[in-house]
Amino acid sequence: PALASAQVLKVRITAAGGDLPGALKQLDELLAANAKNPEAWVIKGELLARQPQASNDDVLKAYREALAVKADHAAAHAALIANHLGHRDVAAAQAQFETMRKLLPKHPQTMLYDGQLTFLKGDLPRARDIFQSLLKVMPNHLVLLQTAGAVELKLNAPGQAEALLVRAFQLEPASVATRRLLAQCYLAMGQPAKVGPALEPMLASGQADAETVTMAAQARLLLGDAAGANQLFDRAAKLKPNDPKIRTAMALSKVSKGQG
Secondary structure, three states: OOOHHHHHHHHHHHHHOOOHHHHHHHHHHHHHHOOOOHHHHHHHHHHHHOOOOOOHHHHHHHHHHHHHHOOOOHHHHHHHHHHHHHOOOHHHHHHHHHHHHHHOOOOHHHHHHHHHHHHHHOOHHHHHHHHHHHHHHOOOOHHHHHHHHHHHHHOOOHHHHHHHHHHHHHHOOOOHHHHHHHHHHHHHOOOHHHHHHHHHHHHHHOOOOHHHHHHHHHHHHHOOOHHHHHHHHHHHHHHOOOOHHHHHHHHHHHHHOOOO
């Protein structure tokens, strides 16, 4: 019963069952007895990040506690970088990455974030090279496939992007990021009929953002359904009323329907 790895697994099972408060209680008990368990600290950060009432400072603190115990803990570095990127703090992500690279220069996670940060800086050819090397050793890594696909899209290679993103979709069909990127691919490839099925789950849920709704509208317009396109453009405009791209697309849609 005192085996730390078994207790960590118990926490993961509790969390996977949807009982986040129960999992955090188990985790706090584990850390009270063994505060030098870096994996437990990382899991605490992950669970806190899923709690709406938790502050991001507490999330970051948990990940940093893991690094205080084990400075080269790859998952803790990766979690911090991902957190910073999620909060659009590229400078903090870059600083954390530099620390990770010094300690773990050849680790696949280090290379993955090297590619992502290189992508954000706009050096697309180097990002492509990094991701192509990584795909040889991590062919079924969801985030890698998504980001590599995004790079190919930016490099005007939608066919190559589609091949990567279809693999990502097979791994996780519910991924919103994958579906949005696939929709971009199909628009770039002139295949609007495939856009609707890719985006339908988000549209049906009522939680699609303005960009997603706009892509669906563009596909409808290309398919000759001006009325359906107008409805979607109106929906997108309500979500993002000051977006000039959406207003321009709406105007073009109305012109194509003879409402100009």
